[in-house]
Each structure stands twice: as structure tokens, then as C-alpha cells.
Amino acid sequence: MTRTSVYMEELDAFTYSRKISAEDGIVLIPAGAIEQHGPHMPLNVDVLLSRAMAGEVAEQIGALVAAPIMYGYKSQQRSGGGNHLPGTTSLDGATVAAIARSLTLELARHGARRIVFVNGHFENYQFLYEGVDLAIRELQLAGLDDRRVMLLSYWDFVDDTTIRELYPDGFSGWDVEHGGVLETSLMLHLYPERVDMEQVEDFPPAVLPNYDLLPVRPELTPGSGCLSSAAKASADKGEILLKRASNSMADAISHEFRRDQR
Numbered sequence: 001m002t003r004t005s006v007y008m009e010e011l012d013a014f015t016y017s018r019k020i021s022a023e024d025g026i027v028l029i030p031a032g033a034i035e036q037h038g039p040h041m042p043l044n045v046d047v048l049l050s051r052a053m054a055g056e057v058a059e060q061i062g063a064l065v066a067a068p069i070m071y072g073y074k075s076q077q078r079s080g081g082g083n084h085l086p087g088t089t090s091l092d093g094a095t096v097a098a099i100a101r102s103l104t105l106e107l108a109r110h111g112a113r114r115i116v117f118v119n120g121h122f123e124n125y126q127f128l129y130e131g132v133d134l135a136i137r138e139l140q141l142a143g144l145d146d147r148r149v150m151l152l153s154y155w156d157f158v159d160d161t162t163i164r165e166l167y168p169d170g171f172s173g174w175d176v177e178h179g180g181v182l183e184t185s186l187m188l189h190l191y192p193e194r195v196d197m198e199q200v201e202d203f204p205p206a207v208l209p210n211y212d213l214l215p216v217r218p219e220l221t222p223g224s225g226c227l228s229s230a231a232k233a234s235a236d237k238g239e240i241l242l243k244r245a246s247n248s249m250a251d252a253i254s255h256e257f258r259r260d261q262r
Ligand SMILES: [Zn+2]
Pocket: 037, 045, 046, 120, 121, 178, 179, 183
């Protein structure tokens, strides 16, 4: 146990309680998934990366990081390879919304006034939004209308200059980045022992139709389960991505949440 950790679950209850209920306290909730990430990375990439991103931001702005949401909404074929793939273990949308609602209300009960969901799994976003919306409505009806919740996905904080720098051959979009350069580079920087670059399959980005058809046609997903190649991933790129995305998230959160407390 440590009294200085930014991670909630590593603190004792009394230190936690003091930090979360502080007037200027901010708590970040990482939202991940258990989802296949190709033959070169583990199933919990989205948990590890959203938690690490949140940890980096928390150090900068003096926030706490709540224990992560481990499971996520169903993987979509056009952004995560599809929910039919082995290992991918997902929740129904109503369950994700219910978790987001419960956690918002629980942390508010602990005294949190400012909460941020740091999303690391593309498909989670709208369900987290729904849960937060329900919680805010409940808090407002209870007269607690000073509570604020922010939602973001960390890759939206990688700016165009960084994209041009890290993808010199062109960028195909965050949706097909599943298991590609972004996630693999971050993993190589943060958890190199959990990546096996020898297993990476090098192929052009997947081309999927601009619509969905259910049940999915598994043959549309590349055999590796990844939607683009991780061959050009590196730990150096991961370090740049972590630094720039976390700095920019820290700026946005401070802008929204520190300003109105002055
Ligand atoms: Zn992922």
C-alpha cells in the first residue's frame, strides 16, 4: 500500500476519501475491454492503455485514477475486428451504460465533484455517455447540480502534426487502427514484455464496407484480427504518443475543471 499512488485501489480508504472529496478533486475512470488484439498482443490492451493514459494525466493535474472498467461493449467488425472473434468477451450496451451510471453515482457519493471517463475502446463511447447522462439526471433531481462529468477517448488527443510525423506513409483513421501502430507502439513503450513483434502480420489496412450487416461475415475481417499492420510500431513512437496525448488531455481537463473553481 502507498499513500502517494494516483491509483485509487492502491490507497488506504482514509487517504482515498480525503483525496476524492477535496474541493478541487478530479477522478479519472479508465474504460477498457477484453478484446482480441491480434497474435502479437494480449486481450487486455484497452484496459492497460486507458489506465496508463489516465495515470499519466493524473500525475500532471493531481487527479486520482479509479479502478478500470475491465469489460467493454461488443467489438464491431469495422473498428475492432468483430465480436465473433475468440477471446473477445463483451457486455451488452445496457450493461455498459449501467456500469457507467453506477460508477458515476458511487464516486459522487464518495464526494467526487469532477469525474472524467478515459475511454480506451472505440465501441464503448456512446454507452458510457448514456450512463453518465442518466447519472447526471439523477444527481440533478437530488439537488446536486454542481457535479460535472467529462468523457473522452484518448486517441482523439493525438494531433495532426503527430499523425503526420508517425504515419509518414498516410493515416487510414482511428477505426482501422485496431491492433495497429498506435496501440502496439504504446504497448512497446509501456509493456514491452507483453508484445511479440515476431507475430505481427504485415498487410495493407482492411477495407470494410461503409455499412454493417448482421450477423457479420467473418471473412471480411483479416485473419490476424487486426485491421491494420503493426509492422511500423516502435517504443519511440509509443513514448511520443503517450506524452502528447496525455499533455493534451491534461490541458483539456484543467481548462474545463480548474477554471470554474477559481
Ligand atoms: Zn484496442
